[in-house]
Amino acid sequence: MKQADLIIRNGTILTMDASLSIYPEHDLIISDGRICAIEPHGKHEWQAPQSLDAQHCILMPGMINTHSHLPMSWFRGLADDLPLDIWLNQYIWPLEARLLSKSFIYDATLFGAGEMLKSGITMTNDMYFEMSAIADACIKAGLRAMISEAVIEAKMGADYRPAELVLKYKERYQDQPLVDFSLAPHSIYTCSAEMLKRCAQAATTHDLLIHIHLSETRAEVDNCLKEHGKRPVHYLNELGLLDARCIFAHGVHVDSGEMDVLNRKPVSISICTDSNLKLASGLAPIKEYLDHGINLSLGTDSVASNNDLDLLAELSTTAKLHKALNNDPAFLPALEALKLVTINAAKALGVDDKRGSLEVGKDADFLIIDTQDLNSMPLYEPASQLVYATNSRQIRDVFVAGKQVVKNQRLVNLDEAELMHSASRYAEMILKELSK
Ligand SMILES: [Zn+2]
Structure with missing residues (x-):
């Protein structure tokens, strides 16, 4: 068996590569923060200490916001x-x-x-x-x-x-x-x-x-x-x-x-x-x-x-x-x-050699989008489902460089309650400033 760090199992992979390939029922295999293989589910020799199920999910590259x-x-x-x-x-x-x-x-x-x-x-x-x-x-x-x-x-x-x-x-x-x-x-x-x-x-x-x-x-x-x-x-x-x-x-x-x-x-x-x-x-x-x-x-x-x-x-x-x-x-x-x-x-941004698509050798920056919701069924075309029907709340998990930063729609590295408290505190300060 070949050794990796993480395997995302059995998802539909929207690669955004040059041919815009889409692979249903595939595994995304990650090592050292990069994608080391994309293989049909259950038909490869990779193993990893960590894995995540992505059945009924679409995997796509992490989105890049340019302004x-x-x-x-x-x-x-x-x-x-x-x-x-x-x-x-x-x-x-x-x-x-x-x-x-x-x-x-x-x-x-x-x-x-x-x-x-x-x-x-x-x-x-x-x-x-x-x-x-x-x-x-x-x-x-x-x-x-x-x-x-x-x-x-x-x-x-x-x-x-x-x-x-x-x-x-x-x-x-x-x-x-x-x-x-x-x-x-x-x-x-x-x-x-x-x-x-x-x-x-x-x-x-x-x-x-x-x-x-x-x-x-x-x-x-x-x-x-x-x-x-x-x-x-x-x-x-x-x-x-x-x-x-x-x-x-x-x-x-x-x-x-x-x-x-x-x-x-x-x-x-x-x-x-x-x-x-x-x-x-x-x-x-x-x-x-x-x-x-x-x-x-x-x-x-x-x-x-x-x-x-x-x-x-x-x-x-x-x-x-x-x-x-x-x-x-x-x-x-x-x-x-x-x-x-x-x-x-x-x-x-001049980073297309490293990011922007899910391909072997690129950074493991990707999203796992849950399609098990009424607004996403039935699923014929993953791309059109994403653009015309998917709600961003269905973005279940987010990975950057192979590390999970959103897990089941919750932030991993930040405390959301603290962020909201911070927003209220600053709003108070801004309203006070405006009333001067
Ligand atoms: Zn601006």
Whole structure:
């Protein structure tokens, strides 16, 4: 017999590999945090000290969220139903200026990481402040994260050297496989051309990923045209930013001339459907992006603008919405849609050699989804069941690097009662601050 660490028995394995293979009644075999074999159930020579039954369950890769602001947990539901500029200028930014501290960010991240894991997200691409507090909280929760410090020039000053901090943290956390760091000029409206150029140069010199908001609102594009005489993608291209590996959050108002530039560059768009719907920012032209061969993934944005971190629900909304928009029920079929939260998202973050699909040699980041519920029966097509019918509460178990982080829908590394107590405590503090 061959020896492994863990065997997940008799599930339907949705691999998301290049052929989008699905294996019914198979075992997922794990050793040293990686997948070492995928074999027909009961017809192999592997044994392991630990095993878990997955009969009537779907196994899929852990979902990868490509745009988030984890530490905004305490702002959920605080100021809804407002335009983006009022929401930011009158609520979020003043509160952040008065309240943010390392402990605020650590506690809020811990909560957000717990929520993500329970929703089946095993890796997120996060942008906020205080990268070490975010990293420490993600490590404690067991969530993978690509973490960046939002560069807002008015806050940091014109002399700010963003790459120094990223390189420092890359070194400090080099023994922590769950976290990595990237560069995040917040947007074209919070960074000068000089700062954006500095970020572009640093990213190409040190091969860092750039994470930036792009063309979220029509006003952002109009202001860019007014100030720089060109649309945002052309402006960023001129500054050299598109020569770096980039992930653009939102990309709602991007035209085909801009897409002709994007499709020649190492960039991806993180579609944030729920946030764009709720803030009435518009809808990203998914079909046009795909026609241009541009890599797309999905992001939740923060719970202040979403208001949850339920990526599976977001995928369902996105798939159905864009069928309707394109007047085509065959557009973005379920298996293709699932790429947006798995392999395409891994590509966007440059980790598709390690994650984003269930294949031998890749990290054992996966979900076990229980299909024994009325809304999931009968089961003909696992992919369409996941996208159109599954509730994220059916995500029974979650593993990151072969370690269980959600067991029977409960967090393994965090105390959920403590997290909820923490949320109430911070809400009290925020309401007190608002009443001043
Ligand atoms: Zn954002």
